[in-house]
Amino acid sequence: MAESARELLQRLLARGDGIAVDGGRLTLAPASGHPVPAEWLSEHERPLITEAARLAGVEPLEYVSYSVGNYGPSKRGGVSLQFRNLTDGSERYSVFNVETRRNRTTKHGKKGSPLPAGQFRITTRFKFYGFWLSTGLPVPRRLSAFHDYMGKLAGLVFTGTAADGERLSDVRPLSLCNADLLELMGVNLPDNSRTSAGQLPDNSRTKLPDKEIQQTQQPRGIQPIQTTGEKKHGNTVIRERGYKGTPIPPQEQTNEEWLACYERAG
Structure with missing residues (x-):
């Protein structure tokens, strides 16, 4: 046995x-x-x-995926992280404010135009930046390149407070x-x-x-x-x-x- x-x-x-x-x-x-x-x-x-x-x-939570969108009446940019409870398979998520539009005009697009699907940008003042630091994972050299690193979250187990249904607060390793x-x-x-x-x-x-x-x-x-x-x-x-x-x-x-x-x- x-x-x-x-x-x-x-x-x-x-x-x-x-x-x-x-x-x-x-x-x-x-x-x-x-x-x-x-x-x-x-x-x-x-x-x-x-x-x-x-x-x-x-709750022991494994990272599953992420999505980027504009949420709420004001259509503020956000990145939603999806998690799965390792104990019972139930789903959880956490949302962080991010920028989903270009902050300057480049050859790729005009200032204020939407970033490509799945991409977002932050500064060191955003809560997502503090969350990423808590993981101990390498920080991208460009803070607009996190979309290339999100898969690294799958190697960690997280926890958090699910005070509002499936939505997590204080998510952390x-x-x-x-x-x-x-x-x-x-x-x-x-x-x-x-x-x-x-x-x-x-x-x-x-x-x-x-x-x-x-x-x-x-x-x-x-x-x-x-x-x-x-x-x-x-x-x-x-x-x-x-x-x-x-x-x-x-x-x-x-x-x-x-x-x-x-x-x-x-």
């Missing part, structure tokens, strides 16, 4: 692994010191994040620290294990952006949806415990070999 995401999360935490959701991505620092195969992370990242969010009482997960799962580690899992050197934490293992900074505390009644937060960081080697170099192991070594090291 396949192991559920909840059972896997419980097992990882119980063995002292440093696991968290940092800026919409899973971070994992095995207590064994073994590097985590990208294939394993790719398979388990979303289920683990979804389970962690469910326990915390917040999901963050949930290791201490939150230990508390939510009711895992009580020995004091020495908790200390080891509580502080992680920056060059030792593993997460998966674009199916690659990279270094990360300290996870941010979660800001839960207020309607859930759950308020879990914190900024505890995680540290791996040392491990003195494996017979086969981790980068040369198959996924099955890595898992076997991982189990022995636990």
Whole structure:
């Protein structure tokens, strides 16, 4: 019988692994010191994040698409981001004000004429700019070129407050620290294990952006949806415990070999 995401999360935490959701991505620092195969992370990242969010009482949202239009009686320009709830598949959206017309005359069109379909422009004063900075994704050199970068949002898991039906406010990358997960799962580690899992050197934490293992900074505390009644937060960081080697170099192991070594090291 396949192991559920909840059972896997419980097992990882119980063995002292440093696991968290940092800026919409899973971070994992095995207590064994073994590097985590990208294939394993790719398979388990979303289920683990979804389970962690469910326990915390917040919505885990994946980015689906965007659209640009002119909304309301005043026909103000806006970009609408569509999201899907990873727990139940329900749809959500968030709208940001943007400019949909040219601000000067060029060879491509006159000032005030509509931008091509799907394109928009902003300045650093727009809320969309602050939202993009919160993702940690690269900022386009030209603030009128975001349409070429929107697909990068699909690599993150978001959350927000759905106070008005399907419309989100305060949409942001999901963050949930290791201490939150230990508390939510009711895992009580020995004091020495908790200390080891509580502080992680920056060059030792593993997460998966674009199916690659990279270094990360300290996870941010979660800001839960207020309607859930759950308020879990914190900024505890995680540290791996040392491990003195494996017979086969981790980068040369198959996924099955890595898992076997991982189990022995636990």
